[in-house]
Amino acid sequence: MTELNQLDLYSMMVRIRQFEARVLNEYHADKSPAWDIGAGLIPGEMHLSAGQEPAAVGVCAHLKKGDAITAPHRPHHFALAHGVDMNAMMAEIYGRTTGLCKGKGGHMHLFDPENHFSCSGIIAQGYPVACGHALAFKRKGTDNVAVAVAGEGAANQGAFHESLNLAALWNLPVVFVIEDNDWAISVPRSASTANTSNADRAAGYGMPGVRVENNDVEAVFEAAGAAVDRARAGEGPSLLEIHTVRLWGHFEGDAQAYRGAELETLDERDPIPAYAAAIGLSDDQVADIQAEADAEVDAAVQFALDSPVPTADDALLHVFA
Amino acid sequence: MKDSRAVGVVANPASARDIRRLVADGSAVTAHQKLNLLRRLMAGLGRTGVDEVIVMGDRSGIATGLLDGAGRPSGAAWPRIEIVEEELTGTAADTINATRRMVARAVGAIVVLGGDGTHRLVATECGDTPIVAISTGTNNAFPTPLEPTVAGMAAGLVATGRLDLDRVAKRTKTLEVSCPAQQRTERALVDVAILNTDRVGSGAVWEPGTVEELFLCFAQPDGIGLSAIGGHLQPVDRYEPIGLAIRMAPNSAATDLTEPTQVVAAPIGPGLIADIEVALWSKLAVDQSITASTASGTVAVDGERMFRFESELTVTLRADGPRLVDVAEAMDLAARTGLLTEPD
Numbered sequence: 001m002t003e004l005n006q007l008d009l010y011s012m013m014v015r016i017r018q019f020e021a022r023v024l025n026e027y028h029a030d031k032s033p034a035w036d037i038g039a040g041l042i043p044g045e046m047h048l049s050a051g052q053e054p055a056a057v058g059v060c061a062h063l064k065k066g067d068a069i070t071a072p073h074r075p076h077h078f079a080l081a082h083g084v085d086m087n088a089m090m091a092e093i094y095g096r097t098t099g100l101c102k103g104k105g106g107h108m109h110l111f112d113p114e115n116h117f118s119c120s121g122i123i124a125q126g127y128p129v130a131c132g133h134a135l136a137f138k139r140k141g142t143d144n145v146a147v148a149v150a151g152e153g154a155a156n157q158g159a160f161h162e163s164l165n166l167a168a169l170w171n172l173p174v175v176f177v178i179e180d181n182d183w184a185i186s187v188p189r190s191a192s193t194a195n196t197s198n199a200d201r202a203a204g205y206g207m208p209g210v211r212v213e214n215n216d217v218e219a220v221f222e223a224a225g226a227a228v229d230r231a232r233a234g235e236g237p238s239l240l241e242i243h244t245v246r247l248w249g250h251f252e253g254d255a256q257a258y259r260g261a262e263l264e265t266l267d268e269r270d271p272i273p274a275y276a277a278a279i280g281l282s283d284d285q286v287a288d289i290q291a292e293a294d295a296e297v298d299a300a301v302q303f304a305l306d307s308p309v310p311t312a313d314d315a316l317l318h319v320f321a
Numbered sequence: 322m323k324d325s326r327a328v329g330v331v332a333n334p335a336s337a338r339d340i341r342r343l344v345a346d347g348s349a350v351t352a353h354q355k356l357n358l359l360r361r362l363m364a365g366l367g368r369t370g371v372d373e374v375i376v377m378g379d380r381s382g383i384a385t386g387l388l389d390g391a392g393r394p395s396g397a398a399w400p401r402i403e404i405v406e407e408e409l410t411g412t413a414a415d416t417i418n419a420t421r422r423m424v425a426r427a428v429g430a431i432v433v434l435g436g437d438g439t440h441r442l443v444a445t446e447c448g449d450t451p452i453v454a455i456s457t458g459t460n461n462a463f464p465t466p467l468e469p470t471v472a473g474m475a476a477g478l479v480a481t482g483r484l485d486l487d488r489v490a491k492r493t494k495t496l497e498v499s500c501p502a503q504q505r506t507e508r509a510l511v512d513v514a515i516l517n518t519d520r521v522g523s524g525a526v527w528e529p530g531t532v533e534e535l536f537l538c539f540a541q542p543d544g545i546g547l548s549a550i551g552g553h554l555q556p557v558d559r560y561e562p563i564g565l566a567i568r569m570a571p572n573s574a575a576t577d578l579t580e581p582t583q584v585v586a587a588p589i590g591p592g593l594i595a596d597i598e599v600a601l602w603s604k605l606a607v608d609q610s611i612t613a614s615t616a617s618g619t620v621a622v623d624g625e626r627m628f629r630f631e632s633e634l635t636v637t638l639r640a641d642g643p644r645l646v647d648v649a650e651a652m653d654l655a656a657r658t659g660l661l662t663e664p665d
Binding site for chain 1: 334335338339340342343344347349351352353380381382412520521522523524
């Protein structure tokens with residue numbers, strides 16, 4: 001298993017948070033009118049991952065070059081933790097020609113073939129794709145692993161169950177990661193799900209299923225390490241359900257009236273200050289790590305702003321692979 | 322006033338979900354299986370004269386699933402079911418709050434379905450109320466696998482005052498682990514382990530090489546988990562007024578204990594048997610405090626890593642555990658005294 005490095009885990013969580021905070025700021029900076037998601041320099045819907053950093057960082061710490069991730073509509077934390085280039089990501093979010101998809105994808109469609117990273121706004125779409133990656137790894141005889149990430153709401157989709165079935169049947173090197181942030185947009189699990197434990201559902205397919213509580217990056221790290229090791233060793237798929245928290249709205253502009261009193265407790269549940277305290281970082285260390293992340297994010301924003309906007313002619317390019 | 326015809330039920334929806342499904346062959350006990358176990362329990366409780374059951378609420382549909390008992394086998398004899406009205410948190414607080422309510426209602430017994438961790442939480446609040454301990458966790462020493470139909474009958478006979486509690490529900494022990502400098506004290510029902518790691522991580526203790534010192538309330542040779550290590554050095558039952566203190570090799574520097582180094586083949590987890598090298602061990606007397614020889618690390622209580630420490634730790638055996646119903650003993654006594662037979 002990969003050695004745990006507390007400073008690395010913390011720094012990566014901060015890097016993600018500073019990225020998301022900056023996107024949040026830039027996204028709203030020139031939305032006029034505010035409800036027009038098509039307006040401004042960053043057009044389209046925006047789903048940010050603040051609060052869910054422990055899931056991405058704890059899992060991706062065990063991944064190496066060639067391992068694959070399929071992420072959902074809320075992809076930034078997994079993309080950054082998996083090594084997707086921040087400049088190319090930011091340019092894609094801004095819709096520029098230097099972006100990962102030359103500005104045609106936007107924030108929900110970040111495709112990075114080099115790092116085997118992809119995501120999609122179609123809920124649960126990534127599960128079968130991860131099985132495909134894993135089947136390829138198995139047939140090629142590599143020890144690579146595919147990680148399929150989605151929220152607890154996605155686990156009610158047929159594609160989830162079909163993928164668990166195939167992965168178990170073919171003993172594929174997949175780790176199914178469910179980020180349970182308690183809300184499927186605005187629907188709580190109790191209103192949508194007959195079997196409230198996805199660890200139980202894994203058991204139905206003969207696959208080990210584990211739930212990690214407390215949104216703790218080291219707890220995720222340990223469980224994910226065990227699951228990734230199993231997959232690399234040819235022992236087959238596992239399921240990790242990570243109980244996390246969505247600190248911000250489902251999408252930017254979500255008033256979140258459905259969350260009621262929970263909104264008032266969110267600051268206390270922020271995993272990043274909690275981890276800084278747990279590992280005994282000083283205020284100066286925290287400030288330095290944030291400043292380093294901010295500098296990288298500033299450069300990425302500048303790169304995006306300096307990059308060309310696609311022209312009408314570009315619309316006809318790269319349409320067919 | 323004591324309402325001797327009521328029984329409390331705590332079923333932890335979160336048990337059997339931890340990392341030991343990945344690093345060992347831990348059981349998966351689904352929420353539906355837990356509901357199934359509770360239905361069987363209701364039959365046993367109802368048949369032995371319990372007329373009311375107070376059940377902890379949960380978000381997994383276990384408690385509410387009990388409300389449709391009419392069509393179940395023996396459903397006509399089920400007790401009235403009341404779900405504890407308490408705001409659910411999905412955390413250990415639910416177990417603690419529910420147990421307090423049950424004690425306030427003076428239930429005659431509390432039936433617990435869960436692992437060592439669930440039982441430990443109930444034990445902090447249950448006082449003199451006897452508990453029936455059914456294992457639905459991963460790696461349990463305190464609760465055991467029991468058929469809930471029969472466990473329910475035993476709980477019913479206890480709760481309705483028809484069995485001698487001093488015989489069938491004797492008091493167990495606890496271990497108090499205290500770090501005064503950090504103002505931290507925890508109680509264990511089974512074991513306190515001092516680990517040489519500074520990580521709490523996923524909680525469960527599953528790497529035997531991390532254990533430096535081990536303190537045991539009881540040690541059964543047929544048990545599983547860390548306490549099984551002691552079971553093969555010196556069997557200690559749940560009720561006798563001693564515990565064990567064990568120091569692992571090769572970590573030991575102290576020489577105040579006298580046993581030679583030995584290797585124990587111990588079933589420390591489901592499907593996981595490890596050769597554990599023991600440097601020293603001794604018996605612990607009730608109220609005897611031992612200062613841990615490890616200067617810093619992590620404290621695990623009943624197999625769960627709880628907190629990091631960097632200053633002196635003391636561990637004390639106490640004779641203040643919950644009254645634990647011995648189901649086999651209870652049913653034996655019931656049979657010998659004809660409690661479930663009627664004359665022709």
